Amino acid sequence: MRPARLTVLTAAAVAAALTAVTGCAEKGGSADGKAVKVAASDTACEVSQTEFPAGKVTIEVENKGSKVTELYVLFPDDRIVTERENIGPGTKATITAEIKAGDYEIACKPGMKGDGIRQKVKATGNGTAEKRSPELDAAVAGYREYVQEQADETLPAAKAFADAVKAGDLEAAKKAYAPSRIGWERTEPVAESFGDIDPKVDVREDGLEAGQDPAKDWTGWHRLEKALWADGKIGDEEKKLADQLITDLTDWQKKVGQAEITPTSIANGAKELLDEVATGKVTGEEERYSHTDLVDFKANVEGAQKAYELLKPVAAKNDAELAKQLDTQFAALNTLLDKYRADKNTYEFTSYDKVGETERKELSDGVNALAEPLSKLAAAVAK
Template identity: 50%
Template sequence: MSRRTSAGIVCAGIAAVALAGCTSTAPAQNTGGAAAGGPISVKATDTACEVGATEAPAGHITFSVNNAGSKVTEFYLYGVGDRIMGEVENIGPGITRQLIVEVPDGGSYVTACKPGMVGDGIRAPFTVTGSTQRSTDANAKLAEATAGYKRYVTSQIETLVVKTQEFVTAVKAGKVDEAKALFPVSRTYWERIEPVAESFGDIDPKVDGRDDGEPGVPFTGYHRIEKDLWLDGLKPDTNQMADNLLADMKDLQSRVATVEITPVQLANGAKELLDEVATGKITGEEDRYSHTDLWDFKANVEGSQAAVAALRPVLDEKNKDLGPQLDQRFAAVEKLLEGYRAGDGFKPYTALTDDDKKKMTEAVDALAEPISQVAGVVSA
């Protein structure tokens, strides 16, 4: 979701020992100009996804995605088993956004544009040639950043499983009021690490899908149970929905135990969490029955802040002005959110005025601008 200047990648500006680790061993040939040092252009329309190169050398790869269509779109690079290597979402008509992805291993990958942000997308094969040392192998600060964030994610998922169990137990016991109170608490831990969860493409739709989601995708997970609790009443299959939710969280926990997170993924994730706020929570469409959106809003901001904090030593070394700017703008968003506290939680989203929502939009947008610079700084 961010930017970089080179796809062929020689990491100028860091020590000579790290240079060896940042230079791809891939051959120089490349179709579409990726090897020439610029971003790979992607022209996305409502019916096509024209990627300017079919291959690139291993290392940091940058895509510049222009939406020339009429629908909001997304762009993805997938690995084996539809593992999301990188994504950029919510690209409006006429907008160009960049995606930086660290791909150290050569092999077969897939690009995809998703007009309307639905379905499997318009896909095409993409080859990464050669191999390169991982940035975390060449830079001790990057290694510690990813290791520290992995510890954070692990701790969040451990609590997520516990809180989901509590929520599921209340649902299955028919304790509606207790389940309603536990719903936003459980979701807090999910929302903090959602980019990691989303990287496993099959888990997120099951856990966090909406009832007006993609055609043919069953409506399950949090929001199905939310609808039962707040709108329709508990149904014969609600208990099964609850059991499935807990099983999916345990599945996520087992997968994250072995997942590798790159520094660029960490930086992109910080931006993705703010996009979650700006495009979903701010409209009130996500928790549309419980109106607990501000809990999710807070969790997304906290998750973004945790990602930035992990990368902070690298940011301070490479761009001493960016960190303090991020501190200031995170503080502004936090202060605004604290104004909507109610007890241990938050006011229902329906209590906010249009002016309240406008202020939040402005604060999040102000934070998103410096956040969008993080991936470029980290990968430079």
């Protein structure tokens, strides 16, 4: 879950680094060749077209406000079609997505909080983009299999964590905590597309909505993380929370197969995973009590790399230079991460509170170097 505030860089600084690159010339557009333009501010979300042709759609967002914002295209039931987070004040972002015919809402979320300022829109026409190539069909099938596999593998790992909590074994619960999150972190954009699940299992205390009571409304991994590391105790409430975590993750496991997955959603999801790293892991916000941020960091990168590898046959054909850049930057970031673990075959990383400011800056630079070309992947596969 992306945190609302940052400790190493300001939200605006991180957002600017991440989103300035997305305003570049990404190819693609709506079926009539015109992008849907969104002017976001602290009080408005102005959409240039409330109706546009279904298919491959380009959305150009400009944040004219003073707060970092997010842009979502939502189904009527609030499932996410596509999104772009961390759009800093004065910056622009371009999103390429496949949108079927139907009714939707575009939501701007100034401050990255709440339900956002919403505008109803409609995609019209035959409801789909042109027929996909066999390579893209294979990428979608492969990614669908991957996210289901990650959900299936997460559940037993989470049960091991929950069992340790319910047994009152503090040290065993601490040891099982980070491994239980790997599958979720690899596929978080898909998990977040089911809007009701992510707030239950992965929200930080400062990510709760206005009016929510942490004592009653805060559930999931990070509530338990605080109990284990900050409070150093396991009580009856924590044991109930462990059971609730398994219930919610089981719900996620069952819903994963229903997710809307397209080539552009896979590509945009890879970029979102890098945003996750930049705004939560590099800053130390995500795992502020356990300091297991580098485990999440690695899982996010792995998920992004899997998405890219599935799309690479088409991306390399359409933009060979982009594929070359992505190969180079993924390799560089993985090499950098390997500095923080003794064995490349394990997920035992250095505790993040032991990573100094200089090293964190190096990690941040590595993430930004990958995020720049990765922001162009959706447009490359949509050509």
